[in-house]
């Protein structure tokens with residue numbers, strides 16, 4: 049008899065360095081939570097790239113296009129040109145699969161992990177929505193009179209009516225209370241004007257949601273002053289990248305921050321910890337797998353299994369509160385021991 053629904057195909061791309069250590073822990077935890085997915089790991093990494101010159105070989109690409117979701121580690125290796133390799137793997141996946149929403153939640157699971165002195169400023173549970181397919185990251189521009197003292201370097205900031213509209217619209221769809229739009233329209237007047245116009249127009253369609261606008265510099269200040277004031281922040285590619293590193297630190301640092309790259313219409317998704325390959329600590333069992341595990345929980349939620357996602361998040365929270373964590377969060381467990389501690393809570 050055929051099963052009612054085919055098993056979900058999850059493409060697993062640990063890639064390099066810390067990614068190779070944290071992704072297996074995320075898979076371990078999903079299995080402990082009862083996820084019945086068909087996990088398939090692919091050889092996308094710096095060794096493969098150096099061997100073939102292709103960041104993602106064509107055969108693998110066609111599989112990735114068909115996958116229900118992608119669980120991703122981190123890319124980067126001192127032996128290869130980082131910019132070309134990163135563009136060929138991560139930016140290609142984001143751009144060509146049109147994963148235009150970059151979800152970067154920041155939730156504080158244990159007070160102990162917050163650098164904020166005042167207790168009432170620690171109830172942090174916010175979501176940064178970063179536009180993921182345009183802005184300064186499209187790689188348009190050039191260098192004129194390169195290498196001379198007259199050199200001119202131009203990096204274009206691409207903002208389209210469609211791109212700006214759809215990310216702002218998504219923010220209103222997921223917010224329950226308030227959407228804060230962040231830009232720098234006082235200085236970047238052309239792109240800023242488009243963002244302002246689209247923002248005001250889309251907001252009119254959601255009269256039950258409160259709206260607020262902040263310039264990015266003020267937003268950085270407010271995030272440190274009192275992050276509990278925010279629910280959903282929507283912004284462009286560059287500002288979202290920077291502000292989400294700031295919020296990662298507010299909840300315990302790089303090791304813990306998760307992210308999702310999704311297209312709400314096609315339902316495609318790629319889920320990855322915010323951190324990179326952590327070459328300074330990789331390979332020694334010191335890397336924190338919580339960012340990857342929480343990214344897996346976001347993937348499970350995206351695939352429609354809300355209860356399982358909440359169970360994984362709850363298991364992470366309880367392990368953190370019990371101090372069962374890696375060195376960066378003040379604990380003494382290894383990468384795989386943290387995975388075991390979270391998995392055990394799901395089985396018990």
Ligand code: NAI
Nearest residue numbers: 122123124125130302303323324325326328329335336376
């Ligand atoms: P990074 O995120 O790898 O490391 C920054 C700092 O955070 C380091 O001190 C590292 O030890 C620490 N850290 C990172 N992940 C951690 C974890 N899971 N547990 C505990 N500590 C952790 O960023 P960095 O050093 O700027 O870049 C290293 C390499 O990673 C480069 O090749 C870069 O291009 C690549 N990279 C890749 C990203 C991706 O695949 N999405 C994102 C950022 C960087």
Ligand code: MG
Nearest residue numbers: 289290293322
């Ligand atoms: Mg970043």
